[in-house]
Amino acid sequence: MKIHACMRPDVMDANTLLDILLFILPAYVANAFPVIAGGRGPKLDFGRGLGDGRRVFGDGKTVVGFIAGVFAGWVCAVVIAMYYQIPGFAGTDAQIFCGFMLGFGTMLGDAFGSFIKRRLGREPGSQFILDQLMFLAVALVFAYPFAPQWVYTPFIIVGLFIVTYFLHIGSNILANRLKLKKVPW
Numbered sequence: 001m002k003i004h005a006c007m008r009p010d011v012m013d014a015n016t017l018l019d020i021l022l023f024i025l026p027a028y029v030a031n032a033f034p035v036i037a038g039g040r041g042p043k044l045d046f047g048r049g050l051g052d053g054r055r056v057f058g059d060g061k062t063v064v065g066f067i068a069g070v071f072a073g074w075v076c077a078v079v080i081a082m083y084y085q086i087p088g089f090a091g092t093d094a095q096i097f098c099g100f101m102l103g104f105g106t107m108l109g110d111a112f113g114s115f116i117k118r119r120l121g122r123e124p125g126s127q128f129i130l131d132q133l134m135f136l137a138v139a140l141v142f143a144y145p146f147a148p149q150w151v152y153t154p155f156i157i158v159g160l161f162i163v164t165y166f167l168h169i170g171s172n173i174l175a176n177r178l179k180l181k182k183v184p185w
């Protein structure tokens with residue numbers, strides 16, 4: 001097997017960064033899309049609560065948003081695969097499936113983050129560290145069995161969490177300026 005440059009941080013080059021970006025992009029697209037497409041129709045928890053008197057996920061998580069996120073992640077993976085082969089995948093189908101799992105994991109992680117927020121008594125729309133990182137964590141876990149090994153090195157994984165944290169904050173400020181979100185987080 002060809003050793004990918006990312007296994008060695010000292011030789012990480014622009015090409016490697018592009019590979020990482022295109023690998024993780026379906027997760028980012030899935031995470032961003034519900035802000036545009038969601039917010040309408042039945043809630044993911046259908047309005048139900050738990051024994052603690054709080055909603056399961058809350059009004060911020062809708063069925064349409066969830067499906068739109070998974071779908072957008074998949075479309076993103078298909079489009080990338082049409083133009084670019086990320087090293088380490090057995091073929092186009094494997095690359096697309098991994099992208100799909102990233103999007104699916106993203107939406108599950110997003111809902112799971114809301115679940116925890118509700119249990120902690122935080123309102124939907126409030127700011128919390130899980131907003132930035134839970135989707136990425138679950139996406140990476142779900143994609144793991146299907147992803148190239150070179151991605152799952154401590155250097156890249158920690159780097160992804162750090163970059164994602166700031167990218168998420170920046171993109172939410174942008175979404176707020178564009179009037180897509182009520183709050184800048």
Ligand code: CTP
Pocket residue numbers: 034035036037038039040044057058059060061062063064065066110113114117123124125126131185
């Ligand atoms: N959204 C949706 N369905 C989802 C996820 C998000 O419809 N599964 C939409 C909702 O309109 C939501 C907006 O995207 O308000 C922003 O998403 P997010 O910040 O994740 O939700 P919050 O409203 O902040 O709620 P929470 O505190 O539960 O994260």
Ligand code: MG
Pocket residue numbers: 124125126131185
């Ligand atoms: Mg939010």
